[in-house]
Amino acid sequence: MTEHSVPAVDAADLVRQNRALSQQLDEALAQIEDLRHGIEALHDVGIYTYRHPLENAVAYKDQLAAIAAEVKAQIEDGRAIEVSTRFTFDNSLAKGRKMTADLAKLMLRAYNAEAENCVRYVKAGNLDGAEKRLTRAATAIARYAAMMEMQISPAYHQLRLRELALTADYQMKVQEEREAEREERARLREEQQAERELAAERQRLEKERAHYAAALAALTGEGRDDERQDLTARIDEIDQRIADNDYRAANIRAGYVYVVSNIGSFGQGIVKIGMTRRLDPMDRVRELGDASVPFGFDVHAMFFSDDAVGVEAELHRRFAPNRVNRINLRREYFYTTPAAVKRELDQIAGNILQFVNYPEAEQFRSSEQIRARETESTEMAAAE
CATH class of the missing domain: 1.20.5 (Single alpha-helices involved in coiled-coils or other helix-helix interfaces)
Incomplete structure (x- = not known):
């Protein structure tokens, strides 16, 4: 070579x-x-991909109604079952056609019963299984009628499969819309609560101002300049607070942006980024830490902004890939750290004066210490 x-x-x-x-x-x-x-x-854990994305549940109902009409039309036109025209019985094509027609009715009844059962019980998590079940039914029916060259029409089978997928999509869309309605009701409740609080605060400030104004009027002509100057300063301060209160009531974008975490409930590396228009923003944090979670939330940042809505939206946009729930965007939890949020906040809203990088999580840490001591005592008792 x-x-x-x-x-x-x-x-x-x-x-x-x-x-x-x-x-x-x-x-x-x-x-x-x-x-x-x-x-x-x-x-099964809440992530669902729509087979046929539509705008709302009503659009899905319209599509399902159209499919039901097409199912009926195909059955009436004899297109639901493919039938051989060459089958004979007793050497008679007429008898063969009668026999295939009778068998076609039985085949269609069996298939439709399975299809209706699949539609009735299909859910977002078992759509694939329902489709396989219906396809197996069509295959089994065709096998029993193979000698007569009969089967469920592929077009009819695809129509019923589309009905299954649309039904699963419809059920998920209904759930999403119900969740959206609940979230909207919660948002409106908070807005109404904020409006009530701001109105009550204005009423309180007006009473306080009237008190000082009356006291100032009583001093007219009596000298006592120091007291008059003090009262005037107090009234000016109250006027500014009233103006601030009125601004917040009129400007729906103004409010508090907050960054909180709850390592006892959700673990490390998850933060919630939200905003509230409440007069006392900590009321919102306390509501989040109600009986639905075992521990309260720790506040990393809480600051007022004239455009809290915009700041919150920009933070959500920047951390969008880190969303815990990628389907329901109203769930404002993110896989990230407080320090990472602070870096973005500094760019969006300027340097935040008060920011806590490490959560105190007092109750959680104390609970862990108690649990550790109990475990240690149990192990020592077992060793003895």
Whole structure:
């Protein structure tokens, strides 16, 4: 063999290479299948991908009504079952047509019963299983009628599969709209509470101002300049507070932006970024830490902004890839750290004077210490 000769092809090597490539293909297909099952499993934890995205539940109902009309039309037109025109019985095409027509009714009744059952029980998390179940039913029915060359029409089967997917989408959309309604009601309640608090504060300030104004009027003509100056200063201060209060009442974008965490309830690395128009923003934080969570929230930042809505929206945009719930965007929890939020806040709103990087989490840490001591005591008692 010369220096540049091409070596002879070894058949055994080709067989080995082919076997290796086949194994790689099988492994790749298995990984794809695992990924597909993983995506389906995410449905159970709240992540759902719409097969047929539509605007709202009403649009899904319209689509389902159109499908129901098409199902009825295909059945009436005889398009739901594919039937051979060559089947004979007793050497008679007429008898063969009658027999296939009778069998077609039985096949369609069995298939439709399965389809209706799948539609009745389909949910966002079991759509794939329902589709496989209906496809198996169509395959089984076709197998029993194979001798007569009859089967469920593929077009009719695809129509019923589309009905299944739309039904699952519709149910998820209804849930989302109900959740959105609950969130909107909660938002309106907070807005109304903020309006009541601001109105009550203005009334209190007006009474306080009237008190000082009456006291100032009583001093007219009596000298006592120091007291008059003090009362005038107090009235000016109250006027400014009234103006600030009126500004907040009129400007719906003004409010407090807050950054909070709850490591006892959600663990490390999760923060909530929100805003409130409440007169005392800590009222909102206390509401978040109600009986639905085992521990209260720790506040990392709480600051007033003339455009709290804009600051909150920009923070949400920057941390969008870190959202805990990627479906319900009204859930304002993010996989990030307080320090990371502070870096973004400094760019958006300027340097924040007060920011706590590390949560105190007093009750949580105390509970952990108690638990550790109890465990240590139990282990020592067992060792003795």
